[in-house]
Amino acid sequence: MLAIACLILLPSDVAPIGDFMAGVSELAGACVARCFPFTQGIVTWDRIEALCSRYQPTVLFASPGTLIQMMRVFKNRGTFRSCAASVARIMLAGEVVCKALQSMLGREWGACVHVASYGSTETGTIAATGADKTLRLLEYAAICEINTPSKVKPAEPGDCGRLIVTPLNGYARPLLRFDTGDHVRILDTPDGLGKSIEILGRDEERIVVGNRSLLTEEIEELIYGIEGLTGYLFKQNEDALSIVLELDPEWSDRSEEMIAKARSSFSNSGISIPVMTVPQLPVTTKSGASLKNWKRSNFAQV
Numbered sequence: 345m346l347a348i349a350c351l352i353l354l355p356s357d358v359a360p361i362g363d364f365m366a367g368v369s370e371l372a373g374a375c376v377a378r379c380f381p382f383t384q385g386i387v388t389w390d391r392i393e394a395l396c397s398r399y400q401p402t403v404l405f406a407s408p409g410t411l412i413q414m415m416r417v418f419k420n421r422g423t424f425r426s427c428a429a430s431v432a433r434i435m436l437a438g439e440v441v442c443k444a445l446q447s448m449l450g451r452e453w454g455a456c457v458h459v460a461s462y463g464s465t466e467t468g469t470i471a472a473t474g475a476d477k478t479l480r481l482l483e484y485a486a487i488c489e490i491n492t493p494s495k496v497k498p499a500e501p502g503d504c505g506r507l508i509v510t511p512l513n514g515y516a517r518p519l520l521r522f523d524t525g526d527h528v529r530i531l532d533t534p535d536g537l538g539k540s541i542e543i544l545g546r547d548e549e550r551i552v553v554g555n556r557s558l559l560t561e562e563i564e565e566l567i568y569g570i571e572g573l574t575g576y577l578f579k580q581n582e583d584a585l586s587i588v589l590e591l592d593p594e595w596s597d598r599s600e601e602m603i604a605k606a607r608s609s610f611s612n613s614g615i616s617i618p619v620m621t622v623p624q625l626p627v628t629t630k631s632g633a634s635l636k637n638w639k640r641s642n643f644a645q646v
Contacts, residue, residue, distance in 0.1 A: 348374035349430075351401035353392075353410050354438060355380045359465055361437055365405045374403070381410065389417050396427035404431055405460060407438030408445055409630040409641075412574055415452060416624070419593040428453050435460035435473075440526060440543055440638065442561040448568035462543065467509045467522050471541050478533050478540045486511050488539075490530065491523065501539060503530040506547055527559055549638050551578060553585060553615050560638060566609045571595075572602055575625045578643045586618040590625040 350369045356362035362380060369376045377399055379387045392414065395401070404411070411434065418424035434449060434457045441459050450457040458473040470488065471481050481488050481499065488499040489508040496508055507524045514520075529542040545560030552558075567576050572595035577588045589606055591599060599621045606619045629641045 348372070348403055349399055349401045350374045350376045350403045350405060351392075351395060351399065352376060352378050353380055353404065353406040353414070355382070361461075365435070365437065365460065369403075369405075377401070381414070389414070393418060393421070393423060393427060396430070400430035402430055403433045403435060404455075405435045405437065408436055408441055408449060409439060411436075411449060411453075413627065413630045416574055416593055416630075428455070431455045433458065437461045440546065440560070442543055442545060442564050444561060444564035444568045448564075451571070462541070464522075464524065466520075467511050467524065468513060470507075470509055470524075476534050479542070480533060481530075481539045481541055483538065485513050490528070499530045499539060501530050501532040504528070504544075507541075546638065551585075551643070553617055556615060566613060566615075567606070570602065570605045570609060572598060573606075575629050576642060577625050577629055579646050580643070581646050584618075586620065588625065589619065589621045590629070591621050591623055593623075596623055 352362055352365050352369070354362040354365055362378060366376050366378055377395055379392050379395060381387055381389060381392060406414070415424060418427050431453055432455055434453060434455050436446070436449075436457065437460045441462075446457050446459070456477070458477060459471070459479050460473060461469045462471040462479060463469040467486065469482060470486055471479050473479050487510040489496050490499045490503040491506040491508055492503065493505070497503070499507070505527065507526045507528045508521060509524055510519060510521045525546045525548055527544045527547050529544060531540045531542060533540050543561070545562075550557045550559055551563060567573055567589065572592045573589050574592050575590035579586050579588060589602060591602060595602065602621055603619050610617055610619070
């Protein structure tokens, strides 16, 4: 039997997500090491690098922002490839994860990347990835509906709209119906026995570029489809909107090439926007796990 060694980079100080993932991993018979890097005085990147070298984790639990920051730190040190060598699977939680970001992380880490848990503090877990690698709605745990332009209806494959959730496992609380604010697409599962979900972004976090209103998934598909980029920041200056792209440390000398590729990517989608690059964006665009807000960390008024 293949030994599973889990490295858990999730917090438990604000929400018990780190404790939850550690407990489940231990029940599954895996070895577990906890090392969330953003609680002051708990663990440093030096310690995490040493753990990767000696412990050689096969599974990482982390938010995508934490994972990108970890990747950048180790790439700057020249140790990323050795740290990532043992990792076969990455389980994401703590932030809303769109497909484009998930694909970029898989490409960089050379690992299978899954959403371990999708939900919120108010609703609990709404969906989780199963053995078939599909993000399935947990229909025994919540009633899921879709707010379409015409009405609110039960979530069915083919639906696309804002997700409405009524949790069924809040035993000490009244039965409440939550509007998650997340724009989602409902799909069939491979076995036809359930429903899967694809997260497209939050309605309130749409970015208007020209005459187009873009969800997170649409933006990140254009950006993370380009190898060599690890982040982005929209800058609003009066009526002008521009985008700043963060270069992967291994691509730091190819700024002009990245700008040209990004301009082409936007242009092919009918979007005209000034593009620039920087070696590193503020750490708030990535780090912080469940404390990270997409709009606040990827959009700035200047």
